[in-house]
Amino acid sequence: MSKATKSPIWDYFDTDENNRSKAICKFCKMKVSRGGTSGKKMTTSNLRGHMKAKHIKVFQKVEDLKCFKKINTEKKNVIASTSTSKENDNSKVSVSNSVTVIIDQKHQSKHEETINKHRKWTSSEQRAQKITMRIGEMICVDIQPYSLVTDQGFKKLIMYLEPRYTMPSRKHLTETVVPLIYEKMKIQIMNDVAKADFLSFTTDG
Numbered sequence: 220m221s222k223a224t225k226s227p228i229w230d231y232f233d234t235d236e237n238n239r240s241k242a243i244c245k246f247c248k249m250k251v252s253r254g255g256t257s258g259k260k261m262t263t264s265n266l267r268g269h270m271k272a273k274h275i276k277v278f279q280k281v282e283d284l285k286c287f288k289k290i291n292t293e294k295k296n297v298i299a300s301t302s303t304s305k306e307n308d309n310s311k312v313s314v315s316n317s318v319t320v321i322i323d324q325k326h327q328s329k330h331e332e333t334i335n336k337h338r339k340w341t342s343s344e345q346r347a348q349k350i351t352m353r354i355g356e357m358i359c360v361d362i363q364p365y366s367l368v369t370d371q372g373f374k375k376l377i378m379y380l381e382p383r384y385t386m387p388s389r390k391h392l393t394e395t396v397v398p399l400i401y402e403k404m405k406i407q408i409m410n411d412v413a414k415a416d417f418l419s420f421t422t423d424g
Contacts, residue, residue, distance in 0.1 A: 226263045231270060231277060242266055245338065246274055340383045342391075350377075351387050355396035365389040 232242040232251070240261070241250045251269045253261040270278040340347040358367060367373055368386050377384060387396065412418065 228263045228266045228270065231274070232266055244269060244273070246277070249273070338383065339385055342385065342387070347384055350381065350384055351391075351396060352400070354387070355392055355400050358392065359397060359400055365392050368392065 229242075231245050233245060235241040235243050235250055238250075240253050240256045242253055243250055249269065252265050253263075254265055255261045267278070342348070342351070354368065357363060358365065366389065368389060374386055377386060
């Protein structure tokens with residue numbers, strides 16, 4: 220593994236397999252130049268610049284991790300320099316190493332939480348499916364047009380409420396979501412009718 224891939228910034232990028240001179244942002248999928256076409260010329264400057272411009276909150280966490288690793292390296296150097304000390308000193312080194320491992324695990328956990336917090340959901344994820352069904356139900360109950368999902372105001376509202384959610388297409392609503400709601404409602408009504416002792420119907424006009 221090259222030195223570049225060891226940078227904390229690579230927690231948020233994947234190498235473009237079709238063009239290794241570019242990296243793909245895990246959040247917005249934008250392709251960012253790595254600054255050159257060969258390993259020696261490639262840097263993380265553009266990647267850092269992209270994160271700073273487009274994902275500032277995550278970038279700040281990267282900077283925090285960079286500072287942490289620097290401090291952690293200094294700690295390890297101090298620990299290593301004391302490894303030839305007396306038995307009591309060796310015990311202290313073991314304790315220090317244990318503390319370092321715990322800190323590393325906590326930092327890794329925070330970075331995973333950051334990625335999950337900003338990562339776009341796929342349409343197959345449970346939370347995304349529930350929101351899509353609620354939108355479909357709203358269209359049915361309020362007799363809204365399918366074009367609702369393309370309205371800028373509605374899209375902004377959903378983005379504000381849940382940035383990780385991706386709005387479904389009109390085709391997905393018409394061919395999958397609403398027919399599913401219809402089938403569920405039909406089954407529910409048929410079950411209710413089957414349990415009823417009497418039925419009464421009224422009409423207007």
